[in-house]
Amino acid sequence: MASRLLKTLLILVILSFASSREDGSFVFNGFRGVNLSLDGFASVMPDGLLVLTNASSQAIGHAFHPKPFKFKSDTTPATTLSFSTTFVFAIIPKYSYISGKGLVFVVSHTTDFSTALPAQYMALFNLSDNGNATNHVLGIELDTIANSEFQDINDNHVGIDVNSLQSTNSTGAGYYDDSTGAFQNMTLASSVPMQIWVDYEGEDMQLNVTLAPVPMAKPNKPLLSSTIDLSSVMMDSMYVGFSSANGHLLTTHCVLGWSFKMNGIAEPLDYAKLPPLPLSDSKHKSQKLAIWLPLASCTFSLLVVATVVLVVKRRIKYAELLEDWEQEYGPHRFSYKELFRATKGFKDKTLLGSGGFGKVYQGVLPSSKVEVAVKRISHESRQGMKEFVAEIVSIGQLRHRNVVQLLGYCRRKGELLLVYDYMPNGSLDGFLYDKTRPALSWAQRFRIIKGVASGLLYLHEDWEQIVVHRDIKASNVLLDSGLNGQLGDFGLARLYDHGTDAHTTHIVGTMGYLAPELTSTGKATTKTDVFAFGAFLLEVACGRRPVEPGAEGQQVLLLDWVLENWKRGTLLATGDSRLAGDFPVEEMEAVLKLGLLCSHPSPDARPTMRQVMHFLDGDSTMPELPPAYTSIGVPSQIQREGFDDYTMSSSSSVSHMFSLSGGG
Ligand SMILES: *[C@@H]1O[C@H](CO)[C@@H](O)[C@H](O)[C@H]1NC(C)=O
Ligand SMILES: *[C@@H]1O[C@H](CO)[C@@H](O)[C@H](O)[C@H]1NC(C)=O
Ligand SMILES: *[C@@H]1O[C@H](CO)[C@@H](O)[C@H](O)[C@H]1NC(C)=O
Ligand SMILES: *[C@@H]1O[C@H](CO)[C@@H](O)[C@H](O)[C@H]1NC(C)=O
Numbered sequence: 120m121a122s123r124l125l126k127t128l129l130i131l132v133i134l135s136f137a138s139s140r141e142d143g144s145f146v147f148n149g150f151r152g153v154n155l156s157l158d159g160f161a162s163v164m165p166d167g168l169l170v171l172t173n174a175s176s177q178a179i180g181h182a183f184h185p186k187p188f189k190f191k192s193d194t195t196p197a198t199t200l201s202f203s204t205t206f207v208f209a210i211i212p213k214y215s216y217i218s219g220k221g222l223v224f225v226v227s228h229t230t231d232f233s234t235a236l237p238a239q240y241m242a243l244f245n246l247s248d249n250g251n252a253t254n255h256v257l258g259i260e261l262d263t264i265a266n267s268e269f270q271d272i273n274d275n276h277v278g279i280d281v282n283s284l285q286s287t288n289s290t291g292a293g294y295y296d297d298s299t300g301a302f303q304n305m306t307l308a309s310s311v312p313m314q315i316w317v318d319y320e321g322e323d324m325q326l327n328v329t330l331a332p333v334p335m336a337k338p339n340k341p342l343l344s345s346t347i348d349l350s351s352v353m354m355d356s357m358y359v360g361f362s363s364a365n366g367h368l369l370t371t372h373c374v375l376g377w378s379f380k381m382n383g384i385a386e387p388l389d390y391a392k393l394p395p396l397p398l399s400d401s402k403h404k405s406q407k408l409a410i411w412l413p414l415a416s417c418t419f420s421l422l423v424v425a426t427v428v429l430v431v432k433r434r435i436k437y438a439e440l441l442e443d444w445e446q447e448y449g450p451h452r453f454s455y456k457e458l459f460r461a462t463k464g465f466k467d468k469t470l471l472g473s474g475g476f477g478k479v480y481q482g483v484l485p486s487s488k489v490e491v492a493v494k495r496i497s498h499e500s501r502q503g504m505k506e507f508v509a510e511i512v513s514i515g516q517l518r519h520r521n522v523v524q525l526l527g528y529c530r531r532k533g534e535l536l537l538v539y540d541y542m543p544n545g546s547l548d549g550f551l552y553d554k555t556r557p558a559l560s561w562a563q564r565f566r567i568i569k570g571v572a573s574g575l576l577y578l579h580e581d582w583e584q585i586v587v588h589r590d591i592k593a594s595n596v597l598l599d600s601g602l603n604g605q606l607g608d609f610g611l612a613r614l615y616d617h618g619t620d621a622h623t624t625h626i627v628g629t630m631g632y633l634a635p636e637l638t639s640t641g642k643a644t645t646k647t648d649v650f651a652f653g654a655f656l657l658e659v660a661c662g663r664r665p666v667e668p669g670a671e672g673q674q675v676l677l678l679d680w681v682l683e684n685w686k687r688g689t690l691l692a693t694g695d696s697r698l699a700g701d702f703p704v705e706e707m708e709a710v711l712k713l714g715l716l717c718s719h720p721s722p723d724a725r726p727t728m729r730q731v732m733h734f735l736d737g738d739s740t741m742p743e744l745p746p747a748y749t750s751i752g753v754p755s756q757i758q759r760e761g762f763d764d765y766t767m768s769s770s771s772s773v774s775h776m777f778s779l780s781g782g783g
């Protein structure tokens with residue numbers, strides 16, 4: 120009897136928080152006791168907060184309503200039915216300035232996303248099925264990273280995804296104010312709750328997406344309004360839910376409440392019943408200050424407190440990590456304050472771009488008036504930091520006209536700042552792919568190629584120790600005022616080699632530039648650098664990225680395409696069309712063949728950088744390519760395993776960090 124009463128009570132409690140009805144609708148004001156189908160890191164906290172991914176690396180999570188809904192009418196031909204949903208979410212990055220990938224509202228014919236990849240694939244698709252019409256997935260993405268491979272517009276946008284991560288329509292996050300009509304920006308990854316409404320009208324095929332801060336009434340003008348025929352996407356029975364993924368940038372994605380309805384308007388949420396958000400560290404701090412202030416009852420103590428607060432704030436603002444072992448690097452160590460001032464407080468207008476491992480800012484050192492580029496890298500592990508800093512300081516002593524000078528570094532909690540010479544013309548990929556800029560002539564390209572080869576030869580053979588670059592690609596080649604190529608970003612990859620446990624090997628590099636043995640052994644060598652250099656040669660000669668999307672969402676390797684043309688005797692046809700045939704045929708042919716030779720699947724077949732230099736200078740003749748040369752295609756491990764999201768807005772190349780479990 121008592122247990123029965125308890126059961127009834129429990130059901131009543133559950134019903135007061137959540138209700139799911141047979142008429143194709145539900146309202147969850149918090150998820151306590153709600154039957155959801157969860158996978159990955161997704162879980163419901165005791166207070167009813169649905170957490171899709173917590174701040175764990177490579178975390179993915181899905182949460183679906185356990186029962187599918189009927190999305191097609193019974194008429195012939197079946198039309199897509201209308202639906203409407205609204206939910207309150209929050210994206211809480213571990214570090215306030217940079218966040219993991221984001222959150223997607225999903226309508227899908229399946230809840231099984233076990234073959235999907237994390238990071239920029241948002242746990243929805245993988246390399247081979249992204250874009251495939253057989254996916255039957257509609258996504259509304261709340262995306263906080265700009266991935267150039269999916270033509271993301273920025274690192275804070277809302278997009279409509281149909282079977283693909285390349286949005287059919289997207290726009291910066293924000294809303295239109297009802298009274299003024301003005302557009303108000305919003306920052307998705309700001310740790311505050313926001314609400315989104317997704318409404319689809321089946322008859323006129325209109326899909327509206329509206330965003331607003333909580334608690335604000337739904338703005339009249341939607342953020343996105345698209346006419347989309349979903350009849351081929353929707354099947355009769357479809358699941359609704361959420362998908363979310365982290366890369367190495369740690370972010371908690373959560374949903375506080377969710378309402379859904381077929382053929383009608385989703386019921387509004389009751390904000391008072393929504394669970395609270397977990398407090399982030401920075402919030403704890405500001406709350407403590409807020410409690411302190413009222414205690415100061417007279418003007419004097421207020422003044423004292425204000426001064427203390429100012430001092431503390433200044434301390435926090437300029438705080439850095441400096442340990443004993445760093446004393447010896449005195450001259451290479453910059454103070455955070457100096458870099459903060461140099462870049463005007465890391466203001467957006469000093470942002471040169473974000474790529475590779477973090478954001479890069481332009482600055483002028485206050486003391487010496489030297490123009491510099493400052494790279495901010497988020498890095499939470501202190502393990503191996505000593506070795507890494509020793510290495511970058513030693514690399515900082517490298518001097519070569521084709522190697523970007525590293526001037527020094529600074530360390531703070533969770534981040535590392537590297538200071539480089541400023542390169543006024545930016546990176547080579549900007550010139551190769553930005554159609555608004557004049558195309559580089561062949562002579563300019565050939566000079567850049569030779570410069571990069573000579574810089575790499577210096578790293579491999581001419582300096583006192585062998586330096587493996589690990590991430591050669593067009594976006595890591597910077598152009599000085601005379602358009603000479605300079606290699607940048609070397610050694611950074613090592614940062615992510617340190618501090619990994621015995622069961623995982625992080626292979627750092629970029630898709631299309633990764634030698635096959637690197638993906639299996641995880642060991643970067645001068646030979647893997649030569650492989651990447653080969654891909655770089657093809658990239659510069661062809662004006663194409665090493666991996667491009669082909670038909671049916673398959674990835675096509677530039678190497679394969681050039682190889683095919685070489686076998687067919689149409690090698691020269693692969694030259695960049697922007698050159699309009701204006702190049703010495705022998706030079707173009709030599710560069711293309713050298714690219715193939717350097718990117719040979721067998722490390723032993725690849726030349727050394729010294730031999731490469733001789734071939735480019737015409738001092739020795741290149742060997743013929745072996746007729747049995749075949750490529751290996753996209754390594755299968757990479758298709759299966761995780762990706763990271765170190766691909767950002769202005770670095771237009773595809774850049775990933777792979778994490779291979781159980782590797783050497
Ligand atoms: C994230 O969740 C997993 C499992 O749910 C747990 O093992 C891990 O400790 C959590 N990490 C953090 C940072 O909360
Ligand atoms: C949750 O819903 C699914 C699908 O309706 C059902 O099979 C399962 O038994 C439910 N689980 C609980 C704990 O009610
Ligand atoms: C892509 O779709 C086609 C049919 O449209 C299917 O045959 C193929 O297997 C799909 N490819 C993948 C990788 O899912
Ligand atoms: C809103 O964001 C856009 C894109 O980031 C920016 O160009 C614009 O200046 C911002 N507007 C305001 C009022 O902050």
Ligand SMILES: *[C@@H]1O[C@H](CO)[C@@H](O)[C@H](O)[C@H]1NC(C)=O
Binds near residue numbers: 319344
């Ligand atoms: C979408 O927004 C437009 C413009 O505000 C509105 O006229 C239309 O009724 C909306 N459609 C849906 C399905 O909400």
Ligand SMILES: *[C@@H]1O[C@H](CO)[C@@H](O)[C@H](O)[C@H]1NC(C)=O
Binds near residue numbers: 342343
């Ligand atoms: C994309 O959304 C904007 C803003 O709602 C709208 O004006 C535009 O027509 C949409 N584009 C497409 C292709 O649907």
Ligand SMILES: *[C@@H]1O[C@H](CO)[C@@H](O)[C@H](O)[C@H]1NC(C)=O
Binds near residue numbers: 244245246247248759
């Ligand atoms: C990609 O996902 C599809 C399912 O959509 C699966 O059939 C395929 O095996 C996956 N590919 C890889 C390489 O995991």
